[in-house]
Amino acid sequence: MSGVGLEVGTLKVTMDEIAADLARDFAGDLEDVRIQEPDTIVARLAREKLKDVARRLKAHEDLAYETLNFVAAVDLGAQLESVYHVYSWRTNTWIELHVPVPRAKAEVDTVTDVWPAADWHEREAWDMMGIRYLGHPDLRRILLKDDFVGHPLRKDYVDLAENHPHV
Amino acid sequence: MSDFFLTAEAEPDEAVKLALRRIDEAQAAGQGSDVEGLRLNEVVVNMGPQHPSTHGVLRLVVTLDGELIKDVIPVVGYLHRCKEKLAEKRTYFQYIPILDRTEYVAGMNCEWAYVMTVEKLTGIRPTRRAEFIRVIVGELSRIASHLVAVGTFTADLAPLGTAMAFYTFRDRELILDLLEEVSGGRMMYNYLRFGGVRYDLPSGWVEQCRDVMKRMPKLIDEYASLVDDNAIFLQRTVGKGVISQQDVVDYGITGPNARASGVELDLRRTRPYSVYPELDFEVCTAQHGDVFDRYRVRMDEMRQSVRIIEQCLDMLPRGPVQSGSLRAPYVVTPPPGSCYVGQENPRGEYGTYIVSDGSRYPYRLKYRDPCFCNLQLFPKLLRGNKIADAVSISGSMDLVLGGIDR
Numbered sequence: 001m002s003g004v005g006l007e008v009g010t011l012k013v014t015m016d017e018i019a020a021d022l023a024r025d026f027a028g029d030l031e032d033v034r035i036q037e038p039d040t041i042v043a044r045l046a047r048e049k050l051k052d053v054a055r056r057l058k059a060h061e062d063l064a065y066e067t068l069n070f071v072a073a074v075d076l077g078a079q080l081e082s083v084y085h086v087y088s089w090r091t092n093t094w095i096e097l098h099v100p101v102p103r104a105k106a107e108v109d110t111v112t113d114v115w116p117a118a119d120w121h122e123r124e125a126w127d128m129m130g131i132r133y134l135g136h137p138d139l140r141r142i143l144l145k146d147d148f149v150g151h152p153l154r155k156d157y158v159d160l161a162e163n164h165p166h167v
Numbered sequence: 168m169s170d171f172f173l174t175a176e177a178e179p180d181e182a183v184k185l186a187l188r189r190i191d192e193a194q195a196a197g198q199g200s201d202v203e204g205l206r207l208n209e210v211v212v213n214m215g216p217q218h219p220s221t222h223g224v225l226r227l228v229v230t231l232d233g234e235l236i237k238d239v240i241p242v243v244g245y246l247h248r249c250k251e252k253l254a255e256k257r258t259y260f261q262y263i264p265i266l267d268r269t270e271y272v273a274g275m276n277c278e279w280a281y282v283m284t285v286e287k288l289t290g291i292r293p294t295r296r297a298e299f300i301r302v303i304v305g306e307l308s309r310i311a312s313h314l315v316a317v318g319t320f321t322a323d324l325a326p327l328g329t330a331m332a333f334y335t336f337r338d339r340e341l342i343l344d345l346l347e348e349v350s351g352g353r354m355m356y357n358y359l360r361f362g363g364v365r366y367d368l369p370s371g372w373v374e375q376c377r378d379v380m381k382r383m384p385k386l387i388d389e390y391a392s393l394v395d396d397n398a399i400f401l402q403r404t405v406g407k408g409v410i411s412q413q414d415v416v417d418y419g420i421t422g423p424n425a426r427a428s429g430v431e432l433d434l435r436r437t438r439p440y441s442v443y444p445e446l447d448f449e450v451c452t453a454q455h456g457d458v459f460d461r462y463r464v465r466m467d468e469m470r471q472s473v474r475i476i477e478q479c480l481d482m483l484p485r486g487p488v489q490s491g492s493l494r495a496p497y498v499v500t501p502p503p504g505s506c507y508v509g510q511e512n513p514r515g516e517y518g519t520y521i522v523s524d525g526s527r528y529p530y531r532l533k534y535r536d537p538c539f540c541n542l543q544l545f546p547k548l549l550r551g552n553k554i555a556d557a558v559s560i561s562g563s564m565d566l567v568l569g570g571i572d573r
Contacts (some may be wrong), residue, residue, distance in 0.1 A: 005413075006412050006416070006429075006430050007431070007439065008430075008431060008432060008437045036506065039438065066416050067415075067416050067417075068419055068420045069419055069509075069535060069542075070419075070520070070533070070535040072520050072531075073533075074505075074522055074530075074531045075531070075535075083505075083520070085507055085520070085535075087419075089416070092437055092438070094507075096507070098394070115417070115545065116417045116418055116543075117417065117418045117419040117540060119543060120539065120540075120542075121542050126249070137360070138185070138261040140181055140182075140185075141181075141244075142243065142244060143243065143244040143572060143573070144244060144245045144247065145244070146181045147179055152249070152252055153251060153531075154251060
């Protein structure tokens with residue numbers, strides 16, 4: 001296995017150093033970078049920059065955020081949010097990327113080509129929250145049935161009679 | 168009626184359509200069957216959702232060429248119970264019992280992950296005695312869960328019929344009895360509280376637990392002696408369904424499935440929580456990442472869990488099992504914010520991501536379930552194997568559909 005940091009935490013760095021590295025290499029991309037104790041960096045990111053930044057985070061020579069842990073979709077009322085939780089084997093730390101998605105046009109680029117693990121998580125976010133991941137290879141519903149109407153985890157979701165044909 | 172009965176004009180669902188479309192695409196690209204214009208050998212077969220070897224309601228849409236698996240499309244969601252939506256209408260405290268029902272084979276660990284997240288959001292610290300009790304019940308739960316995993320897995324392979332499953336399920340009751348005595352429930356515990364646990368250990372429980380732990384290693388050796396040298400078992404497991412380290416990185420595989428590939432990823436060590444840093448135990452790994460190694464890692468982990476429990480019983484301090492006032496665990500209002508805490512569940516990293524708006528109800532709760540992530544690798548793992556190996560590989564992944572479907 002070449003190029004895969006499979007020993008956990010081979011690079012000993014403090015969270016402050018990681019935050020400084022990110023501020024230097026991703027100036028203008030990552031906003032509001034802050035440390036969530038003990039081992040997570042939280043940052044905000046514009047959706048246009050997501051794919052490019054994801055690639056660079058994965059390829060970063062020191063930090064190497066290689067494994068996507070999960071994608072969570074959150075309804076913040078005024079807008080939606082797609083949250084990516086990514087693990088760096090080399091530093092044994094996590095980064096949490098918050099990507100705002102407007103309600104009216106809930107679309108964001110897929111990251112399945114960067115982190116293959118995103119596949120099902122993005123399908124789930126589409127299923128539950130109605131965020132369309134552009135370029136996803138197979139964006140079908142995953143937990144709900146194929147002909148379900150609406151996205152139930154949105155706060156304005158109203159339960160529809162056609163979703164309960166047997167009641 | 169037509170919703171319940173399959174009629175001649177019934178449409179195939181999206182997953183089957185996708186499987187058929189992929190066959191057509193492969194054929195158009197010249198990679199299909201050897202006779203032009205014919206789907207010669209390729210058959211689309213539904214395995215599950217009621218197949219006994221899928222351990223729940225997993226459905227696999229399998230494209231077969233004779234006995235060879237060409238493609239697999241897992242279909243999940245048959246056990247979906249809207250657990251994330253339910254969180255919106257329940258207080259943090261009221262939501263604890265629902266955690267037992269997500270991944271019902273290791274309910275205690277699931278509760279633990281949720282309770283740790285809320286504790287981190289609110290800043291509540293559990294008492295020291297409670298931490299030790301949590302580790303003990305968590306590791307007991309891990310042994311019980313691995314016994315189910317190993318027992319059902321060998322039953323699927325059938326060199327011994329269901330013999331081993333009977334033994335493991337018999338001995339799992341020893342542990343479930345202990346957990347029942349401590350919490351009141353056999354599998355649905357509702358035991359952990361924010362800042363502690365519900366009840367202190369009943370009198371005589373520690374000796375009883377010590378007694379079971381003394382018997383456990385011998386029992387584990389007994390299971391191992393049943394299958395470890397069995398020629399049929401070895402033929403069906405060694406070298407089958409290999410997960411490479413690259414797969415672990417790409418797909419976020421965690422737990423025994425990752426450790427069987429030689430990756431020392433164990434959140435009890437790499438992101439230590441509770442009192443694990445004070446305990447002496449080994450992270451069990453294996454080298455090849457095949458079906459047999461995944462089985463062996465689980466067997467080794469049970470022995471390590473016994474070690475952990477014995478240490479905790481020795482070190483168990485006196486004191487209260489609940490921090491703060493009596494009322495404290497019932498009324499919890501975390502400040503606005505969000506946080507994720509992962510925990511080493513028997514199947515891998517299990518965690519909850521909670522967004523709080525400062526009210527008594529979670530604004531958004533999202534699960535990170537290890538089986539959901541591990542199952543993603545399935546199509547890649549099964550392609551090129553025989554259909555019979557699909558059963559052994561899925562058994563070795565130790566899937567619990569309650570966790571996947573939530």
